[in-house]
Amino acid sequence: MRAVRVVVPALVAVVAWFASGALSTLGMASGSPALLRVTRLVAPDTLPVGITAPEPWSILVGVAIAVAIGGLFALLALVFGADRAAPRIAGFAAAWAAAVVAGTIVGGLPLVFALAEALLHTAAAPLPTLDLAATGAYWGVVWGWLPALAAALLATVPVTRPLGTPGAVAPLAYPVVLAVSAGVAAIGLAGVAVASPIADAAWHARISDNAAAEAAEAAEREAGLETGTGNAPPPATPPADAVPIPEIAPGDWRIDPTWCTENQLAFAASRPDAATGHRGMRVTATNVSTAPCTVDGYPDLAFSDPVTNGFEVRVLHGSGMLGEPDAGAVAVELPPGGTAEVDVTWDAPAHSDRDPAGFLHIAAYPGAVRQFVPIDTDIVGGEVEVTAWRLPTEDPAAAG
Known part of the structure; x- marks a missing residue:
């Protein structure tokens, strides 16, 4: 031969x-x-x-x-x-x-x-x-x-x-x-x-590190002050009610090839707004790649405390008291540098000995790799509501 x-x-x-x-x-x-x-x-x-x-x-x-x-x-x-x-x-x-x-x-x-x-x-x-x-x-x-x-x-x-x-x-x-x-x-x-x-x-480590750094910088610029979250050492044992946060939401998800991949997006969260008994914050996704892509539907969310021990949080689709009305799932095309946003709202929780959520684990859709976003909330469990992805709403002050 x-x-x-x-x-x-x-x-x-x-x-x-x-x-x-x-x-x-x-x-x-x-x-x-x-x-x-x-x-x-x-x-x-x-x-x-x-x-x-x-x-x-x-x-x-x-x-x-x-x-x-x-x-x-x-x-x-x-x-x-x-x-x-x-x-x-x-x-x-x-x-x-x-x-x-x-x-x-x-x-x-x-x-x-x-x-x-x-x-x-x-x-x-x-x-x-x-x-x-x-x-x-x-x-x-x-x-x-x-x-x-x-x-x-x-x-x-x-x-x-x-x-x-x-x-x-x-x-x-x-x-x-x-x-x-x-x-x-x-x-x-x-x-x-x-x-x-x-x-x-x-x-995955490089993507998570880059996204976390970009999100932290965006949060610092918006707040106008230095932040130092995530430096506390983890406890020897997690709390009894801690929930493991998987990197990808469990399930057999259908993913459209035009949707943004995890390495195309960087996420950032605003400082929460507060009203009597209600809370809300805005989360943005920015296309940091050189190619356009699409976000469609609702993001995948999970929450953990500053040392990444997760909470039992039920995520509902819709808008709360402090969020924009939820228009439902629509395809939003993001050009390079383009942004989309969602509102995350929740009710003020009862007193808890647990440290509140210090990280948002977010993916543009279930089935994508979740990224870490530092947040400052009082979430310790319960329910949160999230709207579907939409184009950024116009600032009324800027419009006037």
């Missing part, structure tokens, strides 16, 4: 994997809903969030994915008999099937860790879904014909130099090629298994 008949189709598979992810990213950055729908159809988003993590994790994840998809495609193509199938169409189909299975395994590998985390942790956590594996499988369907075509064409190329003539190279034994492909695939999958969770955590 000629090594080129294995290596070249595997390299084509690697290029196709990254090309699909790159086209998907371009579609998301274009700001055109029509182009976004087209790229979603023809270019599955194969690149994980860790690929944009701080170095060196982004590089390690990229290399690991390349080795995993190339090695696994080569291994499965050999197992399925793509190099030995006759007629040519059978080898093409076998290699295409190898691409689908390889994409499913590489794309769905993080699902294994999400499932293990859900089983090992008793705290509320987002349930793992099959979306990643389905994306990998869809990539194999849409793009897998490219490495399959390369494999089919190379399988029919005759050996131009018989053995014994100058320059002739002896073909490798099938078991050797199979073993090498299996080793490469194992190394790649192990690399993804180790580097991907760390890279994802590094990416």
Whole structure:
């Protein structure tokens, strides 16, 4: 067996994997809903969030994915008999099937860790879904014909130099090629298994740190004074009624591809207004990316005290005494630098020995990663109401 008949189709598979992810990213950055729908159809988003993590994790994840998809495609193509199938169409189909299975395994590998985390942790956590594996499988369907075509064409190329003539190279034994492909695939999958969770955590930490810093600066500018929240050390044990705050709201959420992602938005909260028995504050979301995106519906909210012990807070949709009337869910497109806002209202709580909420955990919609926003409230539980996203209301004083 000629090594080129294995290596070249595997390299084509690697290029196709990254090309699909790159086209998907371009579609998301274009700001055109029509182009976004087209790229979603023809270019599955194969690149994980860790690929944009701080170095060196982004590089390690990229290399690991390349080795995993190339090695696994080569291994499965050999197992399925793509190099030995006759007629040519059978080898093409076998290699295409190898691409689908390889994409499913590489794309769905993080699902294994999400499932293990859900089983090992008793705290509320987002349930793992099959979306990643389905994306990998869809990539194999849409793009897998490219490495399959390369494999089919190379399988029919005759050996131009018989053995014994100058320059002739002896073909490798099938078991050797199979073993090498299996080793490469194992190394790649192990690399993804180790580097991907760390890279994802590094990416989320960077986004959370940036968003928290921007929100704190906005709050300081609005208040006109320095703040120092979040510096108190956590207690040895959380209060008995503390609630864990998951990074993503639990549930199987439907997310529109035009909606703003967590790395496109920065949140800030105003100082609360107060009236007899009522409270309210305004929360803004600013598009800090270079591409337009959309917020639609109601944000996802949770609350915790200054050391991030969560409260049992029931979040209702609507407007309270101190909020603007809730117009309901409408799509609000945010250009780069654009803002949208919601009003969060609640009733004055009864006396409690608990420290009140010092952080708002917010996402533009359920299913997105929550970000931390420092707040100064007297919320210790109970109910809060939140309006749907809307364009900023005009300041009456400025209008007059």
